[in-house]
Amino acid sequence: MEYSLTFSLLLFSFCVLSLYIYATRLRRCKCKICSSFVSGEWRERFQNLPDWYTHLLNNSPTKTIHIHVLNNTITAHPGNVEHMLRTRFDNYPKGRPMSAILGDLLGRGIFIVDGDHWRFQRKLASLELGSVSIRAYAREVLDHEIRARLVPSLVISPTSSNLVDLQDVFRRFSFDNICRFSFGIDPSGLGLGVGLMEAFDEASRLSAQRALHTCSLVWRAKRLFNVGSERRLRAAIRKVDVVAENIITERRRKGEEGRGVNKSDLLSRFMGSVADDKYLRDIVVSFLLAGRDTVASGLTIFFYLLTKNPEAEARIIEESDRVLGQQAQFEPACIIPNLEQMRDMQYLQAAVHESLRLFPPIQLDSKWAKDDDVLPDGTRVKKGTRVSYHPYAMGRMEEIWGSDCLEFRPERWLDDNGLFRPENPYRYPAGVRVCLGKEIALLAMKTVALALIRRFEIRLADPEWTPWFIPGLTATLHGGLPVVVRDRCLRR
Ligand code: HEM
Numbered sequence: 001m002e003y004s005l006t007f008s009l010l011l012f013s014f015c016v017l018s019l020y021i022y023a024t025r026l027r028r029c030k031c032k033i034c035s036s037f038v039s040g041e042w043r044e045r046f047q048n049l050p051d052w053y054t055h056l057l058n059n060s061p062t063k064t065i066h067i068h069v070l071n072n073t074i075t076a077h078p079g080n081v082e083h084m085l086r087t088r089f090d091n092y093p094k095g096r097p098m099s100a101i102l103g104d105l106l107g108r109g110i111f112i113v114d115g116d117h118w119r120f121q122r123k124l125a126s127l128e129l130g131s132v133s134i135r136a137y138a139r140e141v142l143d144h145e146i147r148a149r150l151v152p153s154l155v156i157s158p159t160s161s162n163l164v165d166l167q168d169v170f171r172r173f174s175f176d177n178i179c180r181f182s183f184g185i186d187p188s189g190l191g192l193g194v195g196l197m198e199a200f201d202e203a204s205r206l207s208a209q210r211a212l213h214t215c216s217l218v219w220r221a222k223r224l225f226n227v228g229s230e231r232r233l234r235a236a237i238r239k240v241d242v243v244a245e246n247i248i249t250e251r252r253r254k255g256e257e258g259r260g261v262n263k264s265d266l267l268s269r270f271m272g273s274v275a276d277d278k279y280l281r282d283i284v285v286s287f288l289l290a291g292r293d294t295v296a297s298g299l300t301i302f303f304y305l306l307t308k309n310p311e312a313e314a315r316i317i318e319e320s321d322r323v324l325g326q327q328a329q330f331e332p333a334c335i336i337p338n339l340e341q342m343r344d345m346q347y348l349q350a351a352v353h354e355s356l357r358l359f360p361p362i363q364l365d366s367k368w369a370k371d372d373d374v375l376p377d378g379t380r381v382k383k384g385t386r387v388s389y390h391p392y393a394m395g396r397m398e399e400i401w402g403s404d405c406l407e408f409r410p411e412r413w414l415d416d417n418g419l420f421r422p423e424n425p426y427r428y429p430a431g432v433r434v435c436l437g438k439e440i441a442l443l444a445m446k447t448v449a450l451a452l453i454r455r456f457e458i459r460l461a462d463p464e465w466t467p468w469f470i471p472g473l474t475a476t477l478h479g480g481l482p483v484v485v486r487d488r489c490l491r492r
Pocket of ligand 1: 110111122125182287290291292294295298360361362365366434435436437438440441442
């Protein structure tokens with residue numbers, strides 16, 4: 001009785017304090033942007049928060065805006081991005097606020113740590129992901145996953161057309177693929193059901209939503225008393241822990257039995273140097289997040305864009321016929337290009353980059369300023385400010401991409417000889433600048449895209465459908481991507 005009274009009093013005090021801080025912040029900033037953010041008024045004109053930010057950034061003379069109530073300076077100015085990510089990298093760490101927001105889910109994983117923890121994980125991961133043999137291994141894993149699981153999952157019956165949620169298909173595929181690739185194990189043997197996938201999604205969504213609170217005391221209080229969204233988050237993280245523990249146990253068992261298929265997989269490398277299972281759990285969860293959601297998001301949007309641009313799809317088929325031979329197109333056991341053939345498909349490379357430009361899987365990336373600073377566009381940054389660059393908005397800046405910036409036009413990436421022309425990484429930080437998995441992710445996206453485009457005709461279930469994103473760490477669609485899939489083999 002006494003305990004519950006103390007608990008209620010504490011909860012009440014916390015709520016009052018949170019409301020007070022929330023109110024004083026609002027009082028402090030009455031600017032149009034902050035008022036619109038807090039009242040949600042922006043929703044009257046925009047379906048997605050990144051679209052509103054893009055509108056604001058486009059209209060800002062410096063391409064930089066401030067959301068004062070979030071203490072967040074957001075920029076789409078390439079000079080500022082280079083400043084944050086390279087010139088003054090030391091002044092823009094992830095910082096403690098990031099650890100607070102994502103720490104319950106990611107622990108000491110590479111995405112949210114600085115200093116020694118970051119250097120250690122980056123070094124081991126680069127050794128693995130930068131090795132010469134890694135692409136061949138990645139191709140081997142992709143080959144298996146596409147032939148044995150992905151393609152069969154889309155083939156139903158000769159007569160019916162197949163209505164599927166492509167986002168869900170790609171999330172399952174990416175999860176299996178990253179488990180085999182990074183951890184050397186097949187997740188299907190671990191009993192990781194749909195519930196666990198959902199827990200993973202929920203944990204990442206609810207963690208990211210903490211950053212949208214204008215006052216962190218609100219979610220901190222909810223966490224302290226284990227109520228509301230924080231209670232759901234805690235439950236989801238517990239399930240994620242089970243996934244990670246299963247992965248670590250399974251990898252150990254395989255290693256002990258001498259059945260380790262590939263002893264140089266990422267997890268084995270980390271296991272060789274890390275004795276602490278909690279730290280290994282954090283590493284596993286970070287790589288699951290890095291490899292599953294980003295690739296799945298990139299693929300989902302790529303197929304959406306192809307349904308809207310059938311001429312691009314036709315060009316990809318034409319190019320692959322030339323490189324792989326026309327016969328291969330209707331082979332039920334699809335052809336997986338070798339690395340040399342993949343290099344010859346320059347239009348495909350351009351199309352994937354164009355898709356990542358318009359819809360980067362990571363729409364906003366934040367750091368925290370260690371000291372006062374001035375950005376190249378003249379923006380003053382105070383110590384402790386959150387500073388974010390916005391790849392989604394940058395892909396839609398006329399100043400960077402020209403007046404046709406909103407069009408899907410893979411040709412913009414090709415030179416006069418039809419060869420792929422890379423873009424300056426600070427104008428196009430489409431999520432892949434500092435990414436250690438960039439090459440692997442591009443290989444996965446292109447291989448899956450080819451296998452599916454050549455075998456299936458994929459069209460939107462509702463031709464009027466437009467992307468509506470759930471706020472989260474990676475771009476995820478509300479309600480998935482419902483499409484109708486027809487097997488080209490069966491129509492011959
Ligand atoms: C289209 C797919 C992908 C996109 C768009 C993407 C995007 C990104 C971005 C934006 C970052 C920087 C994060 C930050 O600084 O806060 C990053 C970092 C990273 N990515 Fe990726 N990623 C993709 C796929 C992958 C894959 C498949 C892997 C692993 C196999 C991977 C591993 C990593 C790692 C380890 C880092 C951390 C680098 C560091 O902090 O030093 N990524 N990625």
